[in-house]
Amino acid sequence: MPTYASLITVDDRDVQNAQELASIWGEIRTEFEDHNAELVDSYAVLGEHDFVIIFEATDRDSAFKSALTLRKHGLEGKTMGLIDTDDFSQLVDEI
Secondary structure, three states: OOEEEEEEEEOOOOOOOHHHHHHHHHHHHHHHHHOOEEEEEEEEOOOOOOEEEEEEEOOHHHHHHHHHHHHHOOEEEEEEEEOOHHHHHHHHHOO
């Protein structure tokens, strides 16, 4: 399945406290599955963004729905497609 990453910034208006934020990950995981996607990993980060979320989706529409799911939970994100570095090397070799 194609892999995606979302750089997440928490919208303070939608998420009131750390406990509430911690409780939504299970809901997000379930909603991703409803959209034919899988939440592979998530990390809290220091810096410009608050979290990085890695997920796989069966197709572009599933990826869009998953990204919208994050927003629905007050997580503003920038989502991008990823390619494994070995696969990238193979693409470069084909040029």
